[in-house]
Amino acid sequence: MTAAPITRPRRSPSPALLKALTEVLGERLSTGAALCEQHGRDESWHPAAPPDAVAFARTTDEVAQVVRLCAAEKVPVIAFGTGTSLEGQVAALEGGVCLDLSGMDRVLSVNPADMDATVEAGVTRKTLNSHLRDSGLFFPIDPGADASLGGMAATRASGTNAVRYGTMRDSVLSLTAVMADGRIIRTRRRARKSAAGYDLTGLLVGSEGTLGIITEVTVRLAGIPEAVSAAVCPFPSLKAAVDTVIETIQHGVPVARIELLDATSMRAVNAYSKLSYAEAPTLFFEFHGSPAHVAEQAETVKALAGEHGGADFAWASQPEERSRLWQARHDAYYASLALRPGSKGWPTDVCVPISRLAQCITETEADLKDCSVPYALVGHVGDGNFHLVFMVDPERPDEVTEVEHFNTRMVDRAIALDGTCTGEHGIGYGKMAFMAAEHGEALGVMADVKRALDPDNILNPGKIVPV
Template sequence: MAQAVALPRNEAGIQAVVGLLKSTFGDRLQTGQAIREQHGHTTTWIENQSPDAVVFPHSTEEVSEIVKICAENKVPVIAFGTGTSLEGHVNAPAGGISVDLTQMNKVLKVNASDLDCVVQPGVTREDLNTFLRDQGLFFPIDPGANASLGGMAATRASGTNAVRYGTMKDNILSLEAVMPDGQIIRTGHRAKKSSAGYDLTRLLIGAEGTLGIITEITLRLQGIPEAITSARCSFPTVDAACQAVMMTIQYGVPVARIELLDEMSVKAANAYSNLTLPETPLLLLEFHGSESGAVEQAETFGQIAEEFGVTDFAATSTTEERNKLWQARHDMYWACLQLRPGARGISTDVCVPISHLAECVTATQNRASELGLMAPMVGHVGDGNFHTLLLIDMDNPDEVTNAEGFVGWLNDLAISMEGTCTGEHGIGQGKRPYLLKELGPAVAYMGAIKRALDPDNIMNPGKILPSSNY
């Protein structure tokens, strides 16, 4: 298990804050070991660093009260959504208070005519889309896990639909947030654009709770397409599949989703989801539009795929068949774990310009093979983003060392190709060493912002920035 760096603890302050919050929130302040460990857990190999207490607010005003108490005593505050982050985002390296926002889970307003809505941070993406369904609307960002929208905003999440609909930063109009001094701010309103002042909305999106706690989100919505067509196609090599993706994007085919599964991932999907797909590299696609438009897009892609040796192509507009394929895609983490029972699954992601996609993916496969690592790969390849899931025997020191070296090598490779060490997982604790490599002197300016807004470093300390920049 990767060691997480511990930060100095304010023992007296923590003890005072826990007492004050207990008197205010009663049973909504929990200090049991199991719940504290749950709120330090992330799906990662970084060791668990539990908070000292977990509190469950019901309103923005209660979040503000919690932060004010913590700020007065200089005690860390860590926002918690559903705990699906992958880089140690919710660990508490200096202890402190985990603010669990799951009970702030109301859809506050839907403005159907303006294609927007206002939600609390604990609303999950699946719950929102269920709520919107009878109004002919949906929220398109789909990271796979049923994450909370507050967590998705804080980590600048993305997902399978990003190639058409963008990421969280493209789909948020404004935020309400509690800042490090407990002040409640609103970063904008419902206008589709604004030139009014600094863009605090996008400053907080992706800040991973290090600058404030998001308590309300105004989201862009989309109309449910008239028609949706899905397609799947197999290729002889990963390189051929990636070349087909590059050509599709360069031709301007408006795909809504285009996902890559390598041979190992297809094998896992067949076993876990009871499918019979050819066990060669696979692309899953989805096209949104009119009845004729969606079919035409699928046919155009089929013609492109033929140029790269496609061996199996099938398109469908049947909802049941589409859902079965996409559910298998979303279950890939659990499916891949079955490839090596007892192994720890370590997921990492990078993103490169689409012109470097084939080269980067192929090099990644070769490197994993050279190191003797089992590393199934999937990706939202329409925007150059892909993931590897390292299946590691954590009791084998050599294997753990090779895995750590592989992750570092992959981050460096993506950066060398003018890409990023993380397309959507975020920095958290796990990728802090690579931020400076990627952005250089810009990181010092991020540190200046952090120090100006949070001089006592109480907001999710130990995340994103190297310690020298606090």
């Protein structure tokens, strides 16, 4: 891409600081150009902004030591999990030290009776669910990527199961974090509710490493449902599919997942995953519960879909069929890029109240008829959240400018409908420009919190709020 991050003065570590960090970490501190480049980019179109060094921590105490040493020189520290963020969250806009937490990968405890688990920040969601395999429990937050739980907490991730199980905001009970001065805090105990003091857990969830570096996460778990059934149903239009979703939610049907793919996405998924579904706007459903409850949910949704022209349900009841179905949905991003070989994905998302979802999607669809850049639409529409993936030619700066225009129009539309500029991708530096329109005076309060907790602006500077 020709676009570049906001230019900022670098605050690079001195030779003395690098020597001190090496004394703490040994060979787990690197200044290699390739490694720094890798740690300055995420999965989005945003250009890389590499740090000056990468520190691989293995304990909370090591994280605290690194932060204290960097704080003494006012050198930035950027936390890094798996690098799957989508709005430039890991870019080192002012240089500094990238703190890679992937080596902090221990499951510390599982409490089946309390239905919770405590893990280090580098544990990924698939690793945790593999660890839980024989417990009758699972961790339900599924953003698609095998992200680290520390990163998922930091970006307030959600995904396909959010309509039933909520987001990371709902799932995180407690955090251990290192603050900007190197203090180690635990935000709360494991009790399911507490009225004791400020909600520091909620403050750090979604802060993208700008207020503290998360090193341990205690999460709620869910019971593995007795019965699971999934279905795919095409519709004559996006509006018909979305109206079905709205009525399903309004009828109180506790579906586990409702995913929307437009005709382009279905064409991409068919080609990429060797499937043969209709190339039409399509809903993917999943139902959890007892066998009788699942059957009842499915019949209700099938009847609602039929009223909107969605009559051809294809069922996937076997685990292997469901896995293939949802893997195809998770691969929709890469499938879309394969429609235009050599393209770079520009993913973006918004979220609106469920009653405004049909309006937002249909107006966006009409608007995009004038867009020359190929795109695909997918959505976690059960909670009002949908995504666009533009397949941009990296050698065409005019395409970048055009997509910026349509992205701005979509975000402005969502905010006007009392929605948000991002349902789950977060802000990073990619969506900072929309924060004032969405939050007004509250953005100044966020900046006050940032200055109070990080007065030297060393924790992931240049993200979320301008300081």
